[in-house]
Amino acid sequence: xxxxxxxxxxxxxxxxxxxxxxxxxxxxxxxxxxxxxxxxxxxxxxxxxxxxxxxxxxxxxxxxxxxxxxxxxxxxxxxxxxxxxxxxxxxxxxxxxxxxxxxxxxxxxxxxxxxxxxxxxxxxxxxxxxxxxxxxxxxxxxxxxxxxxxxxxxxxxxxxxxxxxxxxxxxxxxxxxxxxxxxxxxxxxxxxxxxxxxxxxxxxxxxxxxxxxxxxxxxxxxxxxxxxxxxxxxxxxxxxxxxxxxxxxxxxxxxxxxxxxxxxxxxxxxxxxxxxxxxxxxxxxxxxxxxxxxxxxxxxxxxxxxxxxxxxxxxxxxxxxxxxxxxxxxxxxxxxxxxxxxxxxxxxxxxxxxxxxxxxxxxxxxxxxxxxxxxxxxxxxxxxxxxxxxxxxxxxxxxxxxxxxxxxxxxxxxxxxxxxxxxxxxxxxxxxxxxxxxxxxxxxxxxxxxxxxxxxxxxxxxxxxxxxxxxxxxxxxxxxxxxxxxxxxxxxxxxxxxxx
Numbered sequence: 126x127x128x129x130x131x132x133x134x135x136x137x138x139x140x141x142x143x144x145x146x147x148x149x150x151x152x153x154x155x156x157x158x159x160x161x162x163x164x165x166x167x168x169x170x171x172x173x174x175x176x177x178x179x180x181x182x183x184x185x186x187x188x189x190x191x192x193x194x195x196x197x198x199x200x201x202x203x204x205x206x207x208x209x210x211x212x213x214x215x216x217x218x219x220x221x222x223x224x225x226x227x228x229x230x231x232x233x234x235x236x237x238x239x240x241x242x243x244x245x246x247x248x249x250x251x252x253x254x255x256x257x258x259x260x261x262x263x264x265x266x267x268x269x270x271x272x273x274x275x276x277x278x279x280x281x282x283x284x285x286x287x288x289x290x291x292x293x294x295x296x297x298x299x300x301x302x303x304x305x306x307x308x309x310x311x312x313x314x315x316x317x318x319x320x321x322x323x324x325x326x327x328x329x330x331x332x333x334x335x336x337x338x339x340x341x342x343x344x345x346x347x348x349x350x351x352x353x354x355x356x357x358x359x360x361x362x363x364x365x366x367x368x369x370x371x372x373x374x375x376x377x378x379x380x381x382x383x384x385x386x387x388x389x390x391x392x393x394x395x396x397x398x399x400x401x402x403x404x405x406x407x408x409x410x411x412x413x414x415x416x417x418x419x420x421x422x423x424x425x426x427x428x429x430x431x432x433x434x435x436x437x438x439x440x441x442x443x444x445x446x447x448x449x450x451x452x453x454x455x456x457x458x459x460x461x462x463x464x465x466x467x468x469x470x471x472x473x474x475x476x477x478x479x480x481x482x483x484x485x486x487x488x489x490x491x492x493x494x495x496x497x498x499x500x501x502x503x504x505x506x507x508x509x510x511x512x513x514x515x516x517x518x519x520x521x522x523x524x525x526x527x528x529x530x531x532x533x534x535x536x537x538x539x540x541x542x543x544x545x546x547x548x549x550x551x552x553x554x555x556x557x558x559x560x561x562x563x564x565x566x567x568x569x570x571x572x573x574x575x576x577x578x579x580x581x582x583x584x585x586x587x588x589x590x591x592x593x594x595x596x597x598x599x600x601x602x603x604x605x606x607x608x609x610x611x612x613x614x615x616x617x618x619x620x621x622x623x624x625x
Contacts, residue, residue: 214566226251337423
């Protein structure tokens with residue numbers, strides 16, 4: 126497959142720069158700079174094919190690598206292979222984890238000049254985990270801007286990190302708005318609208334993106350119901366559902382969620398915007414009640430129930446997420462035990478096709494032992510969710526106030542390391558339990574295997590209306606935000622002012 130790569134473009138000189146930091150426009154974890162040989166100078170000797178493809182190009186930022194697919198057919202075949210995508214993703218993750226340079230993705234309405242206020246801009250900013258990062262006050266870089274995608278109509282960014290490089294964007298208020306996108310390259314596909322379109326005010330929906338390892342394709346799963354009727358499940362395979370006769374389909378064998386899932390959903394503290402599912406170890410997981418976790422196998426599309434951690438009834442699950450490749454449950458202790466404000470973090474490793482192991486307690490977080498500013502802001506948020514860990518063992522906790530805190534379980538210390546309010550005035554969360562920030566993952570994964578769309582233009586003949594995507598070219602300066610300003614109360618005031 127890789128024969129002739131270096132001979133095809135001998136006028137491209139590739140220089141490695143060790144730990145060189147990529148420019149803001151380059152993004153990702155790349156440490157490579159590309160230069161053309163000046164006119165009149167002889168071309169350098171070609172690099173061996175395996176060195177070029179397996180050791181150099183995986184270090185190139187995803188946006189640049191995506192453009193290289195148009196160089197020639199040989200490059201396209203090599204750079205769209207699953208093998209190369211895995212190598213690029215592994216190199217990006219290793220670089221980010223080794224140096225704590227992970228970025229946090231958030232979105233906000235694009236400037237009015239972009240698309241008359243109907244566009245959404247996605248940004249990536251670095252958390253202040255080290256003294257050097259706090260001193261530098263690095264700006265957030267614009268990943269891309271998507272027109273025809275309003276940020277104010279219940280837009281949800283599914284998952285606390287991309288699923289093998291791809292992110293699902295959907296609206297829980299508009300069933301026809303569902304898009305799968307690579308935030309690094311702009312490659313995307315808009316899924317066909319749901320037929321028939323739900324019109325009832327009691328319609329409740331949630332959607333998630335996962336990967337079927339057996340079929341080697343991404344799948345989007347919708348779980349919805351109207352009123353207290355039988356919940357329904359629909360699946361869309363990014364490869365198998367495209368083309369003539371494709372579209373949303375029922376789960377394999379006509380599988381539907383257990384009927385009592387709707388009762389759990391409605392009884393879960395009156396939540397009207399259920400959070401998206403968590404995908405880990407080949408299964409989707411929905412938190413549908415204080416002690417109920419619904420599971421769906423991505424390959425067999427069979428439903429089941431996952432046991433909740435901890436001893437009941439003194440503990441109840443607050444939220445679930447993916448943490449370091451394991452299913453993570455944030456558990457609240459019953460306030461009757463006079464332990465209000467104490468949370469427990471339980472994890473359970475999961476592997477596709479294997480029975481899940483028992484839960485294990487990772488740590489306890491006592492909010493009442495934290496300093497006043499942190500205790501006030503974290504305690505005031507309606508939802509807290511673990512999204513990742515640092516190389517030093519700190520746990521990153523995102524809140525519905527669009528903030529991220531780093532908790533050190535050894536020193537029992539917490540500090541705020543990121544706030545969307547440092548960059549924009551608009552914060553989408555805070556007034557409900559939705560958390561719309563995630564970790565960024567530089568990736569070259571195509572939305573459809575073997576069918577890349579050059580230039581991030583989006584594709585997928587026969588699908589729903591496409592987004593108008595423009596890769597980012599700007600940055601957002603970081604500004605100082607004091608504790609107490611970004612709070613649930615201030616976020617509700619901002620949201621009310623925007624809705625007037």
